[in-house]
Amino acid sequence: MFSSPNRVIVVLGALTLTLAWVLDFGVIQPNRIVAGTGYGLGEALGLVASVTFSVGMVMILGLGAVASRFRYSLLTAGLLLLLLVLPWGLALFAERQLPGSSTYARTAMGAGFWCLLFLPALMLGECLQRLRAGRGLALILLALVLTSWTLAVTSGDIDSLSILKEYAARPDQFRAALSDHLALALSAVAISLVLAFVLALMMVRRVSWRRPVFGVVSFLQTVPSLALFGLLIAPLSALSATFPLLQQLGIQGIGWAPALLALIAYSLLPMVRNTFVALTDVPPTLLEAGEGMGMNARQLFFRVKLPLAMPVILEGIRVTIIQAIGLTAVAALIGAGGFGTFIFQGLGQAAMDLVLLGALPTVLLALVADAVLSALASTMRSAP
Amino acid sequence: MIELKGVSRRFGEVLAVNAISLVVETGEVCVLVGSSGCGKSTTLRMINRLLPSTAGEILVDGKNVCDTDLQTLRLNMGYVIQGTGLFPHWTVARNIGLVPGLLKWPEARIRERVDELLQLLGLDQEGFVDKYPHQLSGGQAQRVGVARALAADPNILLMDEPFGALDAITRETLQNEMLRIKQQLGKTTVFVTHDIDEALRLADRIAVMDQGRLIQYDAPEAILRRPASLFVETLVGSQDRGLKMTGLQRVGDAMQRHLHPRPRDLDKPGVREHETLRQALSLMLWQGTESLPVMDEDGAEIGIISRAQIWAGGH
Amino acid sequence: MAIWRAPLTWLVILLASAGLMPDLMPVLFPGQASLVYQRDSFLWLLQHHVMLVAASASVGTLLAIAGGIMVTRPWGRDFLPLVSQIASIGQTVPPVAVLALAVPVLGFGDGPTVMALLLYGLLPVLRNTLAGLDSIPAAVTEAARGMGMSSAQVLIKTELPLAGRVILAGIRTSVTINIATAAIGSTIGARTLGDPVIAGLVNGNTAYVLEGAVLIGLLAITTDSLFEALERFWARRFSATPGTV
Numbered sequence: 056m057f058s059s060p061n062r063v064i065v066v067l068g069a070l071t072l073t074l075a076w077v078l079d080f081g082v083i084q085p086n087r088i089v090a091g092t093g094y095g096l097g098e099a100l101g102l103v104a105s106v107t108f109s110v111g112m113v114m115i116l117g118l119g120a121v122a123s124r125f126r127y128s129l130l131t132a133g134l135l136l137l138l139l140v141l142p143w144g145l146a147l148f149a150e151r152q153l154p155g156s157s158t159y160a161r162t163a164m165g166a167g168f169w170c171l172l173f174l175p176a177l178m179l180g181e182c183l184q185r186l187r188a189g190r191g192l193a194l195i196l197l198a199l200v201l202t203s204w205t206l207a208v209t210s211g212d213i214d215s216l217s218i219l220k221e222y223a224a225r226p227d228q229f230r231a232a233l234s235d236h237l238a239l240a241l242s243a244v245a246i247s248l249v250l251a252f253v254l255a256l257m258m259v260r261r262v263s264w265r266r267p268v269f270g271v272v273s274f275l276q277t278v279p280s281l282a283l284f285g286l287l288i289a290p291l292s293a294l295s296a297t298f299p300l301l302q303q304l305g306i307q308g309i310g311w312a313p314a315l316l317a318l319i320a321y322s323l324l325p326m327v328r329n330t331f332v333a334l335t336d337v338p339p340t341l342l343e344a345g346e347g348m349g350m351n352a353r354q355l356f357f358r359v360k361l362p363l364a365m366p367v368i369l370e371g372i373r374v375t376i377i378q379a380i381g382l383t384a385v386a387a388l389i390g391a392g393g394f395g396t397f398i399f400q401g402l403g404q405a406a407m408d409l410v411l412l413g414a415l416p417t418v419l420l421a422l423v424a425d426a427v428l429s430a431l432a433s434t435m436r437s438a439p
Numbered sequence: 440m441i442e443l444k445g446v447s448r449r450f451g452e453v454l455a456v457n458a459i460s461l462v463v464e465t466g467e468v469c470v471l472v473g474s475s476g477c478g479k480s481t482t483l484r485m486i487n488r489l490l491p492s493t494a495g496e497i498l499v500d501g502k503n504v505c506d507t508d509l510q511t512l513r514l515n516m517g518y519v520i521q522g523t524g525l526f527p528h529w530t531v532a533r534n535i536g537l538v539p540g541l542l543k544w545p546e547a548r549i550r551e552r553v554d555e556l557l558q559l560l561g562l563d564q565e566g567f568v569d570k571y572p573h574q575l576s577g578g579q580a581q582r583v584g585v586a587r588a589l590a591a592d593p594n595i596l597l598m599d600e601p602f603g604a605l606d607a608i609t610r611e612t613l614q615n616e617m618l619r620i621k622q623q624l625g626k627t628t629v630f631v632t633h634d635i636d637e638a639l640r641l642a643d644r645i646a647v648m649d650q651g652r653l654i655q656y657d658a659p660e661a662i663l664r665r666p667a668s669l670f671v672e673t674l675v676g677s678q679d680r681g682l683k684m685t686g687l688q689r690v691g692d693a694m695q696r697h698l699h700p701r702p703r704d705l706d707k708p709g710v711r712e713h714e715t716l717r718q719a720l721s722l723m724l725w726q727g728t729e730s731l732p733v734m735d736e737d738g739a740e741i742g743i744i745s746r747a748q749i750w751a752g753g754h
Numbered sequence: 755m756a757i758w759r760a761p762l763t764w765l766v767i768l769l770a771s772a773g774l775m776p777d778l779m780p781v782l783f784p785g786q787a788s789l790v791y792q793r794d795s796f797l798w799l800l801q802h803h804v805m806l807v808a809a810s811a812s813v814g815t816l817l818a819i820a821g822g823i824m825v826t827r828p829w830g831r832d833f834l835p836l837v838s839q840i841a842s843i844g845q846t847v848p849p850v851a852v853l854a855l856a857v858p859v860l861g862f863g864d865g866p867t868v869m870a871l872l873l874y875g876l877l878p879v880l881r882n883t884l885a886g887l888d889s890i891p892a893a894v895t896e897a898a899r900g901m902g903m904s905s906a907q908v909l910i911k912t913e914l915p916l917a918g919r920v921i922l923a924g925i926r927t928s929v930t931i932n933i934a935t936a937a938i939g940s941t942i943g944a945r946t947l948g949d950p951v952i953a954g955l956v957n958g959n960t961a962y963v964l965e966g967a968v969l970i971g972l973l974a975i976t977t978d979s980l981f982e983a984l985e986r987f988w989a990r991r992f993s994a995t996p997g998t999v
């Protein structure tokens with residue numbers, strides 16, 4: 056393995072280098088709505104920085120192509136460095152190209168910038184896999200990169216960045232969106248976890264429950280989100296009109312109530328499926344052994360079945376949370392709040408930066424949830 | 440003491456166990472043997488009430504198992520099954536400490552007991568207690584299974600084909616281990632196997648089963664000498680019955696003992712006192728001799744075994 | 755033929771609802787004004803919705819299967835870890851975010867929607883293709899090769915039929931997601947059954963919302979029952995226990 060060239064690194068490296076030069080690194084916009092002018096790598100960063108980057112990238116390409124004992128360690132270091140300095144590239148771009156005169160002018164990340172983020176990140180993943188590095192190293196590298204990006208954001212050097220300008224215009228709304236988004240998604244997942252657990256237990260005990268329950272939850276999963284949200288509006292407004300108490304609780308045709316209901320409905324399938332499979336997949340010999348040694352049903356459930364089922368249940372929670380975070384964004388259409396509000400407002404006003412302010416945090420939330428729950432599940436699996 | 444009186448078990452149309460009566464004396468090892476599906480496991484599982492019996496009664500130390508509290512009954516019976524049934528999410532220590540834990544022994548005493556058992560089973564290596572079942576070899580895992588069954592010092596040991604999934608060499612080592620434990624602890628044991636050689640090696644009494652019925656219940660030697668039916672005769676293998684017989688007897692019981700131990704003649708191959716006549720015979724055949732010196736544990740020659748004596752023992 | 759009865763029934767219900775909706779609504783809710791969405795006919799929206807999904811799904815499926823095959827061949831195996839990583843990380847990105855992010859890059863309208871659907875719909879198919887090809891016991895392909903089949907024959911005659919059910923399940927997931935995402939595509943200017951819903955939400959017209967929602971739901975159910983039937987058909991055709999190739 057070590058003696059042959061790594062084609063993945065070579066291909067991705069070449070792609071990075073090409074796209075970085077062909078696509079715009081950054082964009083300067085005169086104001087919020089008007090499309091801006093793009094700047095290529097050379098113009099954006101100047102000769103010194105862009106040549107340094109290119110030489111570095113060629114070296115990475117070369118390391119991928121030749122056999123060397125430490126190449127994956129070296130590659131990891133090089134790619135990490137690139138990801139660390141990337142946000143400061145934006146600062147450099149702003150300093151060089153942003154006209155000082157206009158307070159409305161703003162910088163935006165170009166397609167080339169995104170390529171410089173994603174392709175090296177993929178290469179880094181490949182290197183870590185080749186090094187057979189554990190989750191620990193990956194998390195440390197991630198923490199380093201996040202620290203550098205946070206520093207760049209808080210330094211004030213890239214305040215001209217469009218998405219940060221959008222944020223600066225509504226920090227309170229942003230915080231409210233974050234808490235709404237999390238509250239809605241997490242409470243839906245928590246409620247569906249309890250429901251699914253009860254359902255799964257009933258299905259384990261009664262065979263006759265299995266088909267109908269699976270039938271209903273799979274059906275719910277098939278209904279498109281927009282349709283389900285829409286279908287809930289009429290009955291809920293009718294209910295709330297009939298019972299004033301519901302209205303006082305804030306339950307109406309639009310808002311958090313239909314959103315929560317729909318999210319719970321969607322969460323049931325992955326949760327029920329995983330919990331049921333996990334609980335029924337425990338090898339019967341283990342249960343027999345435990346029972347034969349004198350464990351009672353309670354002990355058997357809490358000490359054997361549940362711990363053995365836990366990784367699969369966690370996997371169900373992971374899938375459900377990711378799905379709920381995405382669907383919560385859609386729920387903004389029926390007035391449930393969250394990051395979707397920015398997305399749809401932005402789309403309505405053709406303000407792309409506002410769309411980004413909604414979409415990027417949504418993606419980030421999903422990725423973080425994925426990382427955290429995967430890590431949790433894998434620690435549970437390796438040291439049960 | 441375990442007594443089965445006319446015990447039967449029916450699964451729908453199938454009569455898996457048909458009116459079995461037998462007595463296992465305290466400290467004895469009873470081996471249930473028979474082909475797959477003949478009802479051995481079902482019989483065993485009725486003793487610790489994993490299955491209720493449909494007819495007859497089972498007494499443990501004179502008390503009907505159905506009158507004993509289920510938990511109490513099982514906690515007093517070690518249970519070992521094929522493929523170990525070790526909990527994959529628990530360490531060796533926790534697996535072995537399962538029953539003491541259920542009995543609410545103090546932590547320190549459990550730890551002590553675990554160490555003691557690991558020593559008994561030759562598993563007392565550094566760090567072994569913290570391993571997980573998937574890190575063990577088949578033989579090690581099965582030993583841990585046995586240790587777990589012995590943990591709370593139960594009066595009775597129930598074993599269902601515990602060595603069935605092991606390779607021949609490991610199985611033999613574990614059988615020897617069983618013999619040693621039997622001598623050391625003297626547990627009343629019901630052991631299920633489909634391997635007649637394993638049964639002959641380990642049993643004080645063998646219960647031969649066929650299609651749910653008990654065909655013969657006797658000492659190994661009697662099973663070999665006087666098979667009750669054609670089925671038993673085929674099971675023990677009428678062809679090499681004689682050889683199997685020699686496998687049941689110890690050299691020490693058949694040899695001619697010297698008055699005083701003598702220093703050993705190192706050039707001459709010999710056998711040890713506790714080895715079987717079968718092993719002595721094999722060595723004689725190989726060496727082409729008529730007799731062999733017998734050594735004690737220290738290597739001193741304490742007697743001599745001759746072909747004639749094996750012949751006498753084999754009948 | 756019995757397996758096609760359910761999807762056909764749903765199809766009839768879907769078409770009838772789309773066609774009769776304008777006449778039906780005033781009967782169900784008499785005496786209310788502006789009850790029926792007028793900008794486009796429901797049938798046209800339905801047809802356009804289906805077309806967007808079909809275009810993106812067919813191209814995406816072809817690309818995904820081709821990619822999945824490529825990275826499982828000896829000469830492409832280097833890329834397998836990378837591609838499966840992309841497939842699994844990509845699926846954690848919410849579809850609505852993909853849709854939203856398509857706009858700054860590609861603009862508004864049908865085209866960007868199809869592009870987003872294509873990219874996102876590719877992932878489940880890719881993942882299942884990899885899983886399906888990976889789950890075939892090595893003994894099967896080895897035996898096929900040992901009997902003198904060429905690599906292409908092994909692929910077409912053993913690997914794809916055996917992996918087919920899993921791949922089909924991936925396509926089903928992908929299409930289900932895409933029907934839902936296409937409906938949201940209305941917010942970025944695609945013309946779909948999401949239009950009445952969005953228009954209804956913006957104007958506070960519950961009737962519009964209901965009309966759109968019912969039709970979207972029926973479309974999803976029809977498609978799902980079609981895939982259900984397809985999966986049964988496939989299972990009957992290749993009762994795929996390994997070894998009975």
Ligand SMILES: Nc1ncnc2c1ncn2[C@@H]1O[C@H](COP(=O)(O)OP(=O)(O)O)[C@@H](O)[C@H]1O
Binds near residue numbers: 450473478479480482
């Ligand atoms: N839980 C059960 N349900 C139905 N039939 C069973 C069950 N357990 C065992 N049997 C049947 O009882 C017979 C004896 O089984 P078992 O005691 O397991 O045999 P052995 O252990 O001797 O191989 C077999 O015919 C088996 O099919």
Ligand SMILES: [Mg+2]
Binds near residue numbers: 476479480481
């Ligand atoms: Mg058995």
